[in-house]
Amino acid sequence: MPDDLDMPPAEALVEAQRLLDADRPFHAHEVLEAVWKAAPESERELWRGLAQVAVGITHLRRGNARGAESLLSRAADRIVPYQEAPPYGIDVRGIVRQARDLTREPHDGPITLRLSTD
Numbered sequence: 001m002p003d004d005l006d007m008p009p010a011e012a013l014v015e016a017q018r019l020l021d022a023d024r025p026f027h028a029h030e031v032l033e034a035v036w037k038a039a040p041e042s043e044r045e046l047w048r049g050l051a052q053v054a055v056g057i058t059h060l061r062r063g064n065a066r067g068a069e070s071l072l073s074r075a076a077d078r079i080v081p082y083q084e085a086p087p088y089g090i091d092v093r094g095i096v097r098q099a100r101d102l103t104r105e106p107h108d109g110p111i112t113l114r115l116s117t118d
Helices: 009-021 025-038 041-061 065-082 092-104
Strands: none
Touching: 009 025, 009 041, 025 041, 041 065, 041 092, 065 092
């Protein structure tokens, strides 16, 4: 991923989903992190939390269950406030549920995560 990655949120969600579907969660994290850094203040914590979910999955895939649990838990807490009115069709409730499930029952195989309800 280029250091100066700049794409609109809807496009970034499509790209991050493509990367997650290809079992490349760290690369998805980089896409989501780029949006987080460019997002308006009102959305910054949402994008930061989404990036943390992706890097939490990266930790799971690398066998670091403890690091994954910490990141996934923080990520879920960070994005919960967006559940009532999620922007861009983001499935905040589903992501929170799955992040919390993964903290309780981590596994080392590919993880299917849907970022949006579209």
